[in-house]
Amino acid sequence: MRDCVIAVAATLAITCSFSAAAWSQTAPPAGATACSGCHGGRDSAMPSLQGKSASDIEAAMTAYRTGAREATVMDRIAKGFGDSETRAIAEWLAQNGAAR
Numbered sequence: 001m002r003d004c005v006i007a008v009a010a011t012l013a014i015t016c017s018f019s020a021a022a023w024s025q026t027a028p029p030a031g032a033t034a035c036s037g038c039h040g041g042r043d044s045a046m047p048s049l050q051g052k053s054a055s056d057i058e059a060a061m062t063a064y065r066t067g068a069r070e071a072t073v074m075d076r077i078a079k080g081f082g083d084s085e086t087r088a089i090a091e092w093l094a095q096n097g098a099a100r
């Protein structure tokens, strides 16, 4: 019985570590670290992403991708990511404050 409880606990731990929420708090999703190269805070010509919510970032990226919002470079960058990738990046940036 004791072995059974341990086995169940181990299975739950593995399942949880692969859930999207747990994963997004640890490893950055593909593409997310590329954002801070420009939105890094040191170059004042780039708009800061600090303090922006995930939905702000996701909405801006979607507007750039569809052409609803004019851009010099973000339209091309935004087109590189699908809806779920954009959401994952936006959530990661908002939670980790990586892009300042």
Ligand code: HEC
Pocket (backbone or CB within 6 Å): 031, 032, 034, 035, 036, 037, 038, 039, 046, 047, 048, 049, 056, 057, 058, 060, 061, 070, 071, 072, 073, 074, 075, 077, 089, 090, 093
């Ligand atoms: C090559 C430099 C560069 C990279 C890399 C880059 N950005 Fe941008 N970003 C810009 C510039 C410049 C603007 C202003 C709009 C424009 O001219 O394209 C901008 C604007 C934005 C805005 C709107 C900010 C505001 O104040 O409204 C968001 C959100 C954004 N970028 C998110 C991202 C995300 C997410 C990534 C990574 C996937 C990223 N950017 C990568 C240069 C960059």
